[in-house]
Amino acid sequence: MNKVILLNKRPVGKPTADDFKFIEEETPVTQEGQVLLKTLYVSVDPYLRGRMSSAKSYTPPFELNKPIQSGIIAEVIESKNPNFKVGDFVSAIMGWKELQVSDGKNLLRVDGSAAPLSVYLGILGMTGLTAYLGLTEIGKPKAGETLVVSGAAGAVGSVVGQIGKILGCRVIGLAGSDEKTTMLTSKFGYDAAINYKTTTDVQAAIANAAPNGVDIYFDNVGGSISDAVLANVNQLARVPVCGAISVYNETEVPMGPRIQTTLVKNSILMQGFVVSNYVAKFPEAIKQLTSWLQEGKLTYTETIVNGFDHIPQAFLDLFEGKNEGKMIVKI
Template structure:
């Protein structure tokens, strides 16, 4: 038998535990060209909130009554597939199940000796790819420019800031606690950090931290924080829009400053993206990230929650900012 977590109902606003359902199911034996997987680590990510709503997006929504899926690292416990053997660790988008059968499609064997298996859900997985490709392909950082990162202590933001420093930028991070502010400066090497929860005038705080203006704004949060950063954007500034976690649970359309005049006045570029837009660049990006990690140029932080049953709560905790770096559940 294996536990599975289903979407019981679509959340109204912020998700709650009753939106999820636990069930036990029988585990089939793997057939020809199939393998049996035991889940080891589960990634919980803000974008999953969008898939819980029945709305048009870049990926289809989850169906009510079906298992939720996300990035998972699993161990191969039995294999009838020529590309995988017992004992392999693999990563891929899989169901929230303790044990499951797979046909191997979309799975990648990872080198658990090169890095912790959980790193392949973070800095050497979708997180690292999103940070690297969003910044380099849209932000196009140049030495001496100023980069501002919102959600800077999160999984993507903390990597974006470090890459910005490697590429010669002045980096300013925005986060929501003094502990996170210290983390940004002491561990990740940000030049400046702003606690938005204790700052009364964000627009002025950004101006003070970036007196020459903002050349690149890597936007993970949207909302009022982004309004304040855009008020400081420079001519020919670039704004990669990775996420808008401050808005995901809103039940009404948010109103705020219209950005068109700011973009026109500054000839600025604002572009939303998803990491799969740059799929052809994944091998090059992973190679670069792995090299930087081995050279000690990149650090990463994980918030590890123990236990399969804790996956829904860990996901909900993302919206309270309870994670430092990547939020992962160890099963």
């Protein structure tokens, strides 16, 4: 029998274990042209919260009583498709299942000898691409500029800061614990880090850490942290809006200061994005990231949780900030 995790109900506010349902189904049978895949690593990501709701978005909502999907690294354990052989490792957005079949169309082959497999869900996967393309395509950093990153110790944020440093920026990170802020400066090369939970006046702390003002704000969190950063932006600042984890679980539309006046006064560009907007740039970006990784210019942190049964809890823990860097479940 094959374990599968379904969307049981759409969360109201913060997701809970009840929103997920475990079932067992017959082990799938491989048809001609298909491969049978064994799940090795599952990526859990804040953006999945959006797909659990019924609101229209850039990807369709998950269907009730159907498997949740996310980034997965799997091994080919049976192949009736000439493009794949048993023992190949592949990456794709797939269902939360121990085993599943695929026609191979959306599978990306990954090289387990070039880097640890889990890295293809992180710094050499969607996480790294999101950081690199959001920062370079929207943030357009120039050497000497000041970059502020919120959710800086998260999977994307920790990569954004390192790339900002490689490109010559002064980089300031916002995170929610002293452990995280210490890691930002000691491990990821941030010039300064602010614990927004223990700092009374975050706006003043940013002003202090960014004496020349903020040229780029890579926003992973939204909410009042972003208000504090936007109060410090320079003329012609750029704001890649990657996520808004601080408000994903709100049941009322979250209210905050209107930002149009700030945008006009400072000629600010603010752009929401998902990495799939930049598919054409993936090969070039992966090449650059791989090269930096091999040169030792990029490092990463993973929080690895073990066991298929723990996938939902690993996802829920994201909203408690329990991860450092990329949160991955190893099966």
